[in-house]
Amino acid sequence: MIYKRQNKNKININPIQAGGILTKDARKTLIEWGDGYSVCDIWYSGKIDKIENPQIRKFINEDLPKFLGSDIARIIGGAREGICAIMHAVAKPGDIILVDENKHYTTILAAEKNGLKVVEVPNSGHPEYKIDVRDYEKLIKKHKPALILLTYPDGNYGNMPDAKKLGEIVIKYNIPYLLNAAYSAGRLPVDLIAINGDFIVASGHKSMAASEPIGVLGFRKKWKDTLFKKSFFYPDKEIEFLGHYQKGAPMMTLMASFPYVKKRVEEWEKQIEKARWFSAEMEKLGFKQLGEKPHNHDLLFFESPQLYKISQKHKEGRFFLYKELKKKGIYGIKPGLTKHFKLSTFAASKEELKKLLEVFKEILIK
Amino acid sequence: MIYKRQNKNKININPIQAGGILTKDARKTLIEWGDGYSVCDIWYSGKIDKIENPQIRKFINEDLPKFLGSDIARIIGGAREGICAIMHAVAKPGDIILVDENKHYTTILAAEKNGLKVVEVPNSGHPEYKIDVRDYEKLIKKHKPALILLTYPDGNYGNMPDAKKLGEIVIKYNIPYLLNAAYSAGRLPVDLIAINGDFIVASGHKSMAASEPIGVLGFRKKWKDTLFKKSFFYPDKEIEFLGHYQKGAPMMTLMASFPYVKKRVEEWEKQIEKARWFSAEMEKLGFKQLGEKPHNHDLLFFESPQLYKISQKHKEGRFFLYKELKKKGIYGIKPGLTKHFKLSTFAASKEELKKLLEVFKEILIK
Known part of the structure; x- marks a missing residue:
């Protein structure tokens, strides 16, 4: 039996996967x-x-x-x-x-x-x-x-x-x-x-x-x-x-x-720059980045009480965030989390991260 | 860098590989x-x-x-x-x-x-x-x-x-x-x-x-x-x-x-039959199968003093057997062994094993 992987070739922000994607x-x-x-x-x-x-x-x-x-x-x-x-x-x-x-x-x-x-x-x-x-x-x-x-x-x-x-x-x-x-x-x-x-x-x-x-x-x-x-x-x-x-x-x-x-690894400075940019954009949306600031790694943790509030009224409940992201081809935030979550900016390009920011914006406006 | 495997899709009689070939x-x-x-x-x-x-x-x-x-x-x-x-x-x-x-x-x-x-x-x-x-x-x-x-x-x-x-x-x-x-x-x-x-x-x-x-x-x-x-x-x-x-x-x-x-696993009887047939053919060539007789597994061990004798005069020395088999697309006997060796009949078909027997025959006649 062949087992297909659903998330292949999608935007991957999963901290434990972002550095392991094969060349x-x-x-x-x-x-x-x-x-x-x-x-x-x-x-x-x-x-x-x-x-x-x-x-x-x-x-x-x-x-x-x-x-x-x-x-x-x-x-x-x-x-x-x-x-x-x-x-x-x-x-x-x-x-x-x-x-x-x-x-x-x-x-x-x-x-x-x-x-x-x-x-x-x-x-x-x-x-x-x-x-x-x-x-x-x-x-x-x-x-x-x-x-x-x-x-x-x-x-x-x-x-x-x-x-x-x-x-x-x-x-x-x-x-x-x-x-x-x-x-x-x-x-x-x-x-x-x-x-x-x-x-x-x-x-x-x-x-x-x-x-x-x-x-x-x-x-x-x-x-x-x-x-x-x-x-x-x-x-x-x-x-x-x-x-x-x-x-x-x-x-x-x-x-x-x-x-x-x-x-x-020689391009690590660019990764830090990308992570910091993303963190700043997330904070503009009202999320709070925990951990070191300014940040020195692609692994980022955010508090997001706004999303938790939405989840309490949403018909998908606490899985709404996962499902909204999935619709846009973005994977890696643990299904069911809304109050806080971690993600990695390592594998995603700046363009892809902009797409992610757009999804958050849309959710918050809705 | 891409690493290619040389032995892919060859006749495989390696005991530690024969049961692990992917479907x-x-x-x-x-x-x-x-x-x-x-x-x-x-x-x-x-x-x-x-x-x-x-x-x-x-x-x-x-x-x-x-x-x-x-x-x-x-x-x-x-x-x-x-x-x-x-x-x-x-x-x-x-x-x-x-x-x-x-x-x-x-x-x-x-x-x-x-x-x-x-x-x-x-x-x-x-x-x-x-x-x-x-x-x-x-x-x-x-x-x-x-x-x-x-x-x-x-x-x-x-x-x-x-x-x-x-x-x-x-x-x-x-x-x-x-x-x-x-x-x-x-x-x-x-x-x-x-x-x-x-x-x-x-x-x-x-x-x-x-x-x-x-x-x-x-x-x-x-x-x-x-x-x-x-x-x-x-x-x-x-x-x-x-x-x-x-x-x-x-x-x-x-x-x-x-x-x-x-x-x-339901066809195991056929595997035993194949192993016993192969063992008998090898003994006809003068090799001696060690281990249980009649044999109940595809993993077979042979004594082959004739091959050792050949190796002592052969220009390839003790690697001659490995190289002769390699020429015919057969892999799995440890390079350098001639006096005795083990092999598995599990992955090879009877036709492929006949090819192996032919190689042994040719070596012994030469």
Whole structure:
């Protein structure tokens, strides 16, 4: 049975989709490598990062580390799997880890899975919900955490905390520092060494124009043996990810899109400009942007009590907004939300965003 | 950059690929859902198994359990991830688990990751390497294992141990019983309840005509809370797989191929007949089939000292066999092997296998 996707080729403002839309090359590559275990055609050495044709070795051992500013990079299933593996490697059950309050929920799940206690660095609350990285220091002194994590940016407000400054603080205490770059690596320049970090996790399907599930784990050399312990019984196999590299068609799409992704991060300033312009236009309509202002990321959160008021009288109820947008070919605001919602300006052009603004205007006038 | 696959549409006798070749419907579905996080178009409830359009709810909650004979099924990344999760749920560090000597290497890695000790039920050695499931009983009495695992079949010899008889033994001791069906579910009928098992893991990319990475974990109701503990902080999220169901394009290909896969398992007798015929033809050429005889699976292992002898004088050395087969459009024997090799007759037609036999004949005559 063929399953068709309804939202294909529409205006996409979904924060978790905007950075994962495949390039044309990735789309063609996907269909080439769709068969189960197809990459095993070329995978005979037991080490996927030894393959020269296609150039997987160079991609994993040179291109990705350079892109992330890490010494070493590994292909994994996604950012959350990377976070969980890092926690497993550097902390033991009962240890405390220190994370920002804006963390992704999977950070907490990974800590629970590893039996770790989590202490949170609070954000500034409504309306900006900012993380001041200086607040890590007193909690480091108090709790002596086994790991520091910073979400860069978070997935709700798109706030960009000062990762570099946190690196300067953390280095004094000799605690491993993990940057969750699921919403940054592939959208904007990130550099693990420049921020003095130990680990970075990136998401192929969230921000690197790749097919789910795929991610990248970058780290400093010194962590290699801790992270990737070898099996006692199979000395060439690593235990943490059960002896395999994530591969398959998703990895091939990551490779196929990579030249394009490398270029697009250089145009990040234009993305910020577009996001700020859009935010300002939304505020002219009476919506309130939460999170940092001026904003530094395409992920934007809005309060919209006007829409909530409309939904209470509308025959479609709280689904009216979703349906109005759908009529115009615009997807990505969660169905049923009206009081507040998040969206991304990353994939949509300024023209498309103008169309979105028009829809909001029409709704408010009606 | 577009990456082309060389081996596409060739005769495929690779044991880890033969059951994962996409159906036409899956290929069309793959390209529909290739974009990162595309399934989130339709995933708004927080529970992927609640989605009615397309019918993911029915697929996960009705079709898959019925197919595997389990009460409940979950989509996971692959069989190894399922094995690791089950070990994590039912055993604690230091516990002993009992597995067959023919187990996949990832069974051992999963045990190491969970801090478990492994006791193996030995096989019968050369030439059949059979597992007699009656041998589990004395080791159960001796070690009181926390988990029993049976590999059905193993990935080297394609031996099919008596899973049902093991169920009859295990039930007396009230020990959870896990069937690794990575090479069976999707190729032949399997039924967890019929064998009195507790858990079953299946592989979409190995045996269910799906795109990597995707698998299925089936289990009895009573294990639900043990396997899928909820987060204390996010009560609707399950910890083990960090709050997500494996989804994306691989899951959609699994669904797309499923009607076809359901049908093909009914034709398993024809597959056995083909495998036995091929094995007999190979033995006429002087090769020796190891593993069970008569054979009960498409995965076949051959000893071929004649080819090894040729390789020692051949200008291509040990790669001569791979290259000879490649010339004829036949892929799947590991490059460099000549002394012994494994292959699968699952995807190749009898006509294609005759072509393969001809190549062997020519090589031996030369």
